[in-house]
Amino acid sequence: MKHPVDVHVGKRIRHRRWMTGTTQQQLAESVGIKFQQIQKYETGMNRVSASRLWDIARALGVSISFFFDGIDEVRQSPAEGMPGDLMGDREALELLRSYYAIPENQRRRLFELARVLSEAA
Structure with missing residues (x-):
């Protein structure tokens, strides 16, 4: 079962990657892993270790705290008319x-x- 924090961190990785125009392959190469692992991180299927999150943050030009922004709102209901997961x-x-x-x-x-x-x- 996916943990909500892992899902949130994965969505934030995907969000930042999209915002920078980086492909999964490019991100994977910059941190020394396969793109399939990036896919698993982004869906929350695999938990990102602290050291790997450090590498991803450096590759995407953000602080580690970026991936936890908005975590308090994860369980709150979405605003009316808004998708439940705007960053996703x-x-x-x-x-x-x-x-x-x-x-x-x-x-x-x-x-x-x-x-x-x-x-x-």
Whole structure:
């Protein structure tokens, strides 16, 4: 049975990997393992050891604490209309990556537009 913390850490690994545009193969090579092991970590099937998490954090350019961000919210119910696992939702992550690729002044305008549209819905 998967432990919720292992699942959360795996999702955070996947989230950061997607945000950086890194493939499973590239991450695996940078930490000296097979890509299948990255797959197992990302699904929570295999627990990530402390030393391996250290290597993954360095390869992805984050602190180890990044992988535990939001852990307190793991068991809380999702907001209405939101996917239960926003960081595990590929569409949401792709939208977020695209959003931050937009220049800041245009991004603020887009944010305001989205807010108005969501309030009107």
